[in-house]
Amino acid sequence: xxxxxxxxxxxxxxxxxxxxxxxxxxxxxxxxxxxxxxxxxxxxxxxxxxxxxxxxxxxxxxxxxxxxxxxxxxxxxxxxxxxxxxxxxxxxxxxxxxxxxxxxxxxxxxxxxxxxxxxxxxxxxxxxxxxxxxxxxxxxxxxxxxxxxxxxxxxxxxxxxxxxxxxxxxxxxxxxxxxxxxxxxxxxxxxxxxxxxxxxxxxxxxxxxxxxxxxxxxxxxxxxxxxxxxxxxxxxxxxxxxxxxxxxxxxxxxxxxxxxxxxxxxxxxxxxxxxxxxxxxxxxxxxxxxxxx
Numbered sequence: 001x002x003x004x005x006x007x008x009x010x011x012x013x014x015x016x017x018x019x020x021x022x023x024x025x026x027x028x029x030x031x032x033x034x035x036x037x038x039x040x041x042x043x044x045x046x047x048x049x050x051x052x053x054x055x056x057x058x059x060x061x062x063x064x065x066x067x068x069x070x071x072x073x074x075x076x077x078x079x080x081x082x083x084x085x086x087x088x089x090x091x092x093x094x095x096x097x098x099x100x101x102x103x104x105x106x107x108x109x110x111x112x113x114x115x116x117x118x119x120x121x122x123x124x125x126x127x128x129x130x131x132x133x134x135x136x137x138x139x140x141x142x143x144x145x146x147x148x149x150x151x152x153x154x155x156x157x158x159x160x161x162x163x164x165x166x167x168x169x170x171x172x173x174x175x176x177x178x179x180x181x182x183x184x185x186x187x188x189x190x191x192x193x194x195x196x197x198x199x200x201x202x203x204x205x206x207x208x209x210x211x212x213x214x215x216x217x218x219x220x221x222x223x224x225x226x227x228x229x230x231x232x233x234x235x236x237x238x239x240x241x242x243x244x245x246x247x248x249x250x251x252x253x254x255x256x257x258x259x260x261x262x263x264x265x266x267x268x269x270x271x272x273x274x275x276x277x278x279x280x281x282x283x284x285x286x287x288x289x290x291x292x293x
Contacts, residue, residue: 027052055090062086063097068133070096080134098133102194105148109200112159114167121202122159124175126151127195128186135190143189147182151196154181164203171198 027049063069063082071078071086072094088095109123128147130136136143158177159167167174179196186193 021053059087059090060085061088061095066099066101068098068100070098070133070137072096077134077138096137098130098136100130100133102127102129103144105144105151107148107151107155109202110152110156112156114159114164115161116163118164118203120159120164120167121200122155122198123200124151124155124178124196124198126182126193127197128191128193130190131192132190135188140189143191146189147186147191150185151178151182154178157181167201174198 027045030045030049061069061081062085065083067082069081069086071081071088073089073092078093086095105126105128107124107126109121112120112122114120126147130143140146155178158174158181162170162174175196175198179193182196183193
């Protein structure tokens with residue numbers, strides 16, 4: 001939530017008006033008592049009661065728990081007060097309210113040129129708090145505006161020294177670099193930066209299409225490589241299976257029976273075996289005998 005001086009001023013005016021009515025009622029009561037004894041003095045006190053009540057009312061300032069009041073006496077810094085009820089010298093003192101909660105400043109979207117000459121639009125957000133109210137008021141004219149301008153300039157400098165690939169891959173690092181640079185300057189203003197976040201990065205449409213095609217080609221490349229590796233592993237496994245079956249006399253018959261069983265009991269499946277398995281085994285045995293002879 002932003003700190004709104006206008007809202008605070010309206011609240012203080014309402015409180016001061018209530019105090020004015022309260023003091024006016026007291027002074028008017030005293031004036032009426034004096035009027036009974038001295039008409040001239042009583043009339044003078046009635047007129048003076050308005051000014052006295054007004055001065056007493058504006059002398060009271062109320063600071064919320066998260067606020068501090070900077071007191072300037074005749075233009076010079078006097079003290080820091082708050083939270084709670086504070087008293088000032090009317091006309092002589094001036095009170096400036098400072099919000100010490102974490103404040104949020106949005107960095108508007110702006111055009112930045114990267115190191116490899118790519119135009120991008122980027123925006124972000126700065127989170128900071130006032131740790132020294134006196135320095136925040138006395139050393140900079142408008143600390144929120146100063147923080148915004150410095151964050152914008154630093155954002156341009158950091159992005160200008162990075163390529164597009166670095167910009168897209170290192171958002172956290174960019175935020176940290178900007179935060180460190182801004183924090184060095186904001187310390188002298190009584191401010192403390194808690195975090196800087198990069199929100200959106202927009203690029204030209206043509207560049208987006210090129211990056212999309214590049215990503216699609218990269219995915220196709222990985223899919224082709226994965227398929228080739230799978231085919232290679234399958235071929236190796238098939239080769240090992242064939243070697244195992246060749247060494248085991250009953251392995252081929254067992255594999256044949258498993259294949260037939262896998263077809264299922266459906267009547268529409270018809271299996272025709274051209275030669276009995278025993279005949280095939282006999283032929284293989286004859287081949288072996290002939291080789292030995």
